[in-house]
Amino acid sequence: MNLLDFARGPALQWSLVIFVVGVLWRLLGMLLLRTRKDLSKPRRDAAWKGLRLIALRSWPRKEFLGGTAFGEVMGYAFHIGFLLALFFYVPHVLFFADISRGLLGTDLHGLTGLHWPTLPNGVVTLLSAISIAALVAVLIHRIVNPVKRLISNFDDYFSWLVTLGPLVTGMAAFAHLGGWPYERLLAVHLLAAELLLVWFPFGKLMHAFTIFVARGSTGMLFERKGASL
């Protein structure tokens, strides 16, 4: 078994298992905890309307814009670049279709008759570069900003590293950098992505899931009181 076979085979399978089991374990570990019924008389009955906080909190209130602009801009630059490159780069789409066929026996086209849209390679390269630049910027900010430096821990830096990994190795594979054979570059890229999957449930990357639960919970609690969202 060569490195690419390993990356495509057992490494992929195990990383997916750890990702799925780990995410479920952590989510259920929170969500299955008891909640006490709030017996106070609500100011507003439709507490579910507070779920709008999930969308609302995606951008700070105007009063807070000044001090948070850097974080917001870099956050959006990274996330948009990363997600578009992940889900709309042609080889990624083919890869996901392969996994889907392996797991479900069919892909999106087979399931729905729809075609997954893709982006031109040049656009994906640009998006990846923007993502990497944003990641570097937030790392520098984390180190030089006294607040972020104080509150940071191993999770922050390691999560940064495993997020950067797939982007950098993906760019390297695309550009055939370093004189390595393409297969080895691809294997390293896959392993970097698998490291991200393995780390995902244990660190702050879980915010991809908890953000909805945390915002939603606060939104509903505040809405029933009529408090400011």
Place this chain on the structure above:
Amino acid sequence: MTGTTPTTREPDPLEFDKPRVSIRKPEHRFDSQGEAPDAARVERAMNSFVRDFGRTAAVYMESCIHCGMCAEACHFYEVTQDPKYTPIWKLEPFKQAYKREYGPFAFVYRALNLKPKVTVDELQQWQHLLYDSCTVCGRCSLMCPMGIDIASLVSQARHGMFKAGLVPHELAAVTERARREGSPLGATPKVFADRCEWLSDEHEVEITIDKPRADVLCAMSSIEIMKYPDSVVATARIMRHVGADWTFRLDGYEATNFGLLTGDAAAQKELTLKIIHAAVACGASVVVLPECGHAYTALRWMGANMYGKPLPFRVLHIAEFLAEQVRAGKLRLRKLGKSATFHDPCQLVRRGGAIEAPREVLQALGVELREMYPTKGANWCCGGGGGVVAIHRADELRHKVFKIKMEQIEETGAELPVTSCANCRQTFDDGQAHFKWDKTMHSLLELVADNLVEDAQ
């Protein structure tokens, strides 16, 4: 409860409050109660912290991405730029303990010792962050991009600190006094009754006490009873003006709840139940709470949960009661014809949801309302909430924070600063005296009582 013991870290008689050449500034003092060994204090703190842990708090603990944006919302960070005042940092030992002892991967953290055990030294240091420099105003909760209600976690951490016997001694002492005497500031039932009698004679207004049956039960805060007694008179005048069937009751007149501020859940419950039982005893359909932000949180939003069932009466802050009377056309007010600005008490407005009621009342008073920037839910806290105004060692920091309020109010150019919280008012009075400021904070309640049309006639 045993007596409180002010303690200093590395006490040194040569260290004075003010920084001096070659003598470093003394470290922050911490207070402790009881004689428990260090390990027992930590264990009690953490047990108490996790015992109350529900789904929402766990989600919050799991969600922080360490973006640091909450610092931008905190008045203590704003004026000092000191990163230790970052709101989420104020919870660091408790986050650490959560991960190690309670989270879904606690067994991994413990097995590999990835998160060290919290020490009593850390808890002692964090006393300053959890009490002196947090008003539980919740502005950070409004900022957090993850939607974490950081203020609620601070309250929960205070429960742990209380159990550990690591509470600022002023708060521990007044909470103990409230349980023993019925009031944190000495407004015992006898003192309150005497005051009401004196105020009744002095102001020629009937102050009803201990009516067996009444539709409206009014409560006051101890700051009002002891420092702003005109608020008691104002309440009586307004109740008479609107024709309410009302009373004070000596078994439930004190709405101040230092149990909530200290983190003493048992005291909080005891103090809350007094008002609930008094209201039930007289068959009240409404309890009108005084101008006190945390009293509103304690009864309006936490009262039923303390009682264990829904409250058989409505709970209104006096500003909400006044707004209802305005809407019902029962409050006839003289128009002031002045400009005013409203300082939003955090627990009433941002976290309590009574955002427009005080403004409706001001409108009825015919003032030109000049909003501060920011205002309403995003307004800056006065700096004295959450028990901070009671902690003497926090005065210097609190005064720094107060400058934000002075600037905000000056920028409006309004003639009358108005609020609806006696604790805010006390903080403003203290700030005014400290800075020799020419602006005096006014009580919305007293402003209304002073401008009732029948009085003008």
